[in-house]
Amino acid sequence: MSNIRLYHNPNCSKSRGALALLEERGVALEIVEYLDHPPTRSDLEGLVRRLPEGAATLVRHDSRFKSLELDPDAYTKPEDVIALLLQHPELMQRPIAVRGEQARIGRPPEKILELVAAD
DSSP: OOOEEEEEOTTOHHHHHHHHHHHHTTOOEEEEETTTSOOOHHHHHHHHHHOTTOGGGGBOOSHHHHHTTOOGGGOOSHHHHHHHHHHOGGGBOSOEEEETTEEEEOSSGGGGHHHHTTO
């Protein structure tokens, strides 16, 4: 089985749940704590390309998003999403699992198992 890269926030229960699911299955992991090591433009472009749901799903519309007074409708195009997440990586959905040319947002955490089932 090939490695899964997991964009992880250890303070997030969904992210911890996804990590536990993958570890229980013995999946080889590369864990990226993206708040400590923010994704590059290239990383974000790759995520956008790999996510079946599209670029807008990468953005969390949480209290931080609201405190910045951002408009959700302004972040639907890939280039706008990437620019936002380069400036505010804390607004990136989590967890995100990447395997080869596929990626899944782990909401719910079990969604990432689609990448494991691909074997």
